[in-house]
Amino acid sequence: MTEQESSSNFIKHIVKEDMKNGRYDEVVTRFPPEPNGYLHIGHAKSIVLNFELAEEFGGRTNLRFDDTNPLKEDEEFIASIKEDIEWLGYEWSELRFASDYFDEMYRQAVRLIEQGKAYVEDLSQEEIRAYRGTLKEAGTESPSRSRTVEENLQLFEKMKLGEFATGEKVLRAKIDMASPNINMRDPVIYRIQHATHHNTGDTWCIYPMYTFAHPLEDAIEGVTHSICTLEFEDQRPFYEWVIEQTDIAAEPKQIEFARLNLTNTVMSKRKLKQLIDEDYADGWDDPRMPTISGLRRRGYTPEAIKAFCREIGVAKSDNLVDVRMLEHFVREDLKLKAPRTMAVLKPLKVVITNWPEGEIEWLDAEINPENPEMGTRKIPFSREIYIEQSDFMEDPPKKYFRLFPDNEVRLKHAYFIHCHDYVKDENGDVTEIHCTYDPETKSGSGFTGRKVKGTLHFVEASQAKAAEFRLYNRLIDDEKSGDDFLDFVNPDSLEVTDGFIEPNMADVKPHDKFQFFRHGYFNVDPYISNKDKPVFNRIVELKSSFKL
RNA sequence: AGGGCUAUAGCCAAGCGGUAAGGCAUCGGAUUUUGAUUCCGUGAUUCGCAGGUUCGAAUCCUGCUAGCCCUGCCA
Numbered sequence: 001m002t003e004q005e006s007s008s009n010f011i012k013h014i015v016k017e018d019m020k021n022g023r024y025d026e027v028v029t030r031f032p033p034e035p036n037g038y039l040h041i042g043h044a045k046s047i048v049l050n051f052e053l054a055e056e057f058g059g060r061t062n063l064r065f066d067d068t069n070p071l072k073e074d075e076e077f078i079a080s081i082k083e084d085i086e087w088l089g090y091e092w093s094e095l096r097f098a099s100d101y102f103d104e105m106y107r108q109a110v111r112l113i114e115q116g117k118a119y120v121e122d123l124s125q126e127e128i129r130a131y132r133g134t135l136k137e138a139g140t141e142s143p144s145r146s147r148t149v150e151e152n153l154q155l156f157e158k159m160k161l162g163e164f165a166t167g168e169k170v171l172r173a174k175i176d177m178a179s180p181n182i183n184m185r186d187p188v189i190y191r192i193q194h195a196t197h198h199n200t201g202d203t204w205c206i207y208p209m210y211t212f213a214h215p216l217e218d219a220i221e222g223v224t225h226s227i228c229t230l231e232f233e234d235q236r237p238f239y240e241w242v243i244e245q246t247d248i249a250a251e252p253k254q255i256e257f258a259r260l261n262l263t264n265t266v267m268s269k270r271k272l273k274q275l276i277d278e279d280y281a282d283g284w285d286d287p288r289m290p291t292i293s294g295l296r297r298r299g300y301t302p303e304a305i306k307a308f309c310r311e312i313g314v315a316k317s318d319n320l321v322d323v324r325m326l327e328h329f330v331r332e333d334l335k336l337k338a339p340r341t342m343a344v345l346k347p348l349k350v351v352i353t354n355w356p357e358g359e360i361e362w363l364d365a366e367i368n369p370e371n372p373e374m375g376t377r378k379i380p381f382s383r384e385i386y387i388e389q390s391d392f393m394e395d396p397p398k399k400y401f402r403l404f405p406d407n408e409v410r411l412k413h414a415y416f417i418h419c420h421d422y423v424k425d426e427n428g429d430v431t432e433i434h435c436t437y438d439p440e441t442k443s444g445s446g447f448t449g450r451k452v453k454g455t456l457h458f459v460e461a462s463q464a465k466a467a468e469f470r471l472y473n474r475l476i477d478d479e480k481s482g483d484d485f486l487d488f489v490n491p492d493s494l495e496v497t498d499g500f501i502e503p504n505m506a507d508v509k510p511h512d513k514f515q516f517f518r519h520g521y522f523n524v525d526p527y528i529s530n531k532d533k534p535v536f537n538r539i540v541e542l543k544s545s546f547k548l
Numbered sequence: 549a550g551g552g553c554u555a556u557a558g559c560c561a562a563g564c565g566g567u568a569a570g571g572c573a574u575c576g577g578a579u580u581u582u583g584a585u586u587c588c589g590u591g592a593u594u595c596g597c598a599g600g601u602u603c604g605a606a607u608c609c610u611g612c613u614a615g616c617c618c619u620g621c622c623a
Contacts, residue, residue, distance in 0.1 A: 007562070013564085072622075072623090121621095125620085125621060128621080129619075129620085133550095133619075134619055135549090135550055135618070136551095137549060137550080167621060170621050180549075180551040182619050183619095185619085188621050193621080209620095209621075209623090230554090233617070234552055234553090234617070235618090256553085311560080311572080312561080312571090313562080315554090316554060317561095318553095318555095320559070320560085321559070321560055321572085322560075322572060324573065328572060328573090331585095369585090370585065412581060412582075444581095455580095455581050455582065455583095456582095515582090518584075542583090543583095543584065543585090544583060545583055547583095
């Protein structure tokens with residue numbers, strides 16, 4: 001019954017059509033990250049799309065690191081990217097690197113030169129730019145363009161041998177300097193970069209440009225549908241040009257879709273890095289970050305992330321998805337999975353004045369009323385308990401269902417209590433509530449004599465275990481205004497509180513997930529939680545129609 | 549002398565010439581020992597605008613308008 005209706009999108013239409021026409025024998029996709037940063041929820045959209053599309057058509061998906069720029073790439077990112085994809089639950093068919101194909105790419109470049117379709121450029125970077133023309137004016141052909149094949153071959157060989165300095169020469173495709181598509185105005189396909197590559201070391205000092213390398217990588221791997229984001233649309237003619245020139249038989253097809261944008265979220269690597277560098281976040285895996293590692297630490301599950309990615313769809317129109325949709329899917333996933341327990345985040349002591357001193361009663365409590373198979377647990381009750389500070393008001397507004405002087409509420413799994421007194425300190429803050437309980441109202445007794453409007457959660461004081469709660473709010477506040485995205489950073493994105501949990505939760509392990517009654521879903525932090533003081537990250541609050 | 553793309557409810561999005569799916573959000577109501585969940589109800593005579601073709605158009609054609617992307621030896 002795990003079969004889900006997979007909704008339609010334009011890429012599936014294309015694939016279906018291609019399969020019907022017999023253009024391809026099987027569907028091969030790839031997820032091609034550059035190992036220069038951490039994966040985020042936007043990448044998850046692409047991962048889900050690529051892996052599940054191939055799966056649906058009985059095909060396969062490669063993981064391919066696009067490591068054509070040694071200046072930016074690092075092993076650290078390779079490890080984190082693999083970890084994230086595996087955590088999401090996908091198995092790649094083959095693990096490849098663009099750098100695996102450097103020899104073949106070099107061969108293809110030489111072939112281009114031999115056919116008179118590429119030349120070594122003497123012009124400087126600035127000159128190349130000037131010769132390129134503008135969006136509205138055609139470019140000018142470079143003097144280097146008329147070099148002989150022989151000369152180009154020798155020069156390119158010298159580039160490879162390291163006889164030129166970084167940036168001194170480039171290899172360009174010879175296409176059309178007057179093309180209305182700037183990407184076709186003799187694009188650079190190889191540049192000199194005297195730098196050590198994470199994979200090939202110092203073997204090479206020339207590296208292919210992404211635009212030249214990518215179609216070759218796809219062709220070599222037999223990729224059929226090369227799915228990328230919209231900004232590469234103008235690059236497609238060059239992608240097809242490269243495929244045409246190559247002597248590799250495969251004919252991959254590039255298809256572009258719109259990247260994901262989320263409200264209250266920044267998605268670009270540059271901005272995410274800036275948030276870290278300027279201490280608005282504590283790292284790539286800060287639970288407030290939209291990175292896969294951040295969401296994981298926050299407590300998001302792979303199932304929730306994937307369900308979200310499936311539901312937002314795949315199209316070509318620019319979009320801004322409400323982050324509440326993401327939150328919906330994690331609540332949905334955890335609803336049946338997470339044990340319900342009681343935690344008091346901001347404690348206020350309550351004394352049950354008619355309860356005998358020193359006596360503890362152990363009450364039965366369901367672990368998850370929506371999933372009875374999860375069984376029951378025992379929770380203590382006695383003369384002193386903690387409730388939430390926000391669950392008592394001296395002078396409550398209308399429609400306040402919680403505790404206030406002379407009001408009665410239910411304590412979840414326990415008894416009705418009636419407030420008859422409270423104590424304040426010299427600052428006027430309430431420090432203690434005095435209540436009486438009614439033994440007839442015990443939970444499970446079937447008592448129907450009176451009704452109460454409110455049910456509060458609590459933790460018994462003597463057995464309570466101390467815990468830390470990290471309450472996350474949106475890192476980015478769309479309601480604010482400003483020119484720079486940093487103007488939108490929410491200064492209150494993290495609130496840390498000390499409170500109590502039930503004694504039966506003494507042995508929580510990293511990534512254990514709970515629904516704290518009336519609060520929301522929480523995840524045991526994998527790094528800072530410890531035996532003496534568990535630390536819980538709030539994943540998401542429960543929905544609430546109550547506003548004070 | 550520019551080129552490429554997009555436009556269906558507050559937000560995503562299906563629809564592919566036969567009379568507007570679904571999800572999120574919102575707002576009602578019922579149930580409720582979570583102000584949760586669940587359930588039921590809630591919105592487009594209309595698909596950016598204007599024309600045209602057709603018995604019939606969100607779907608085809610023409611013209612507009614608005615938004616996004618493109619002038620890295622980044623990807």
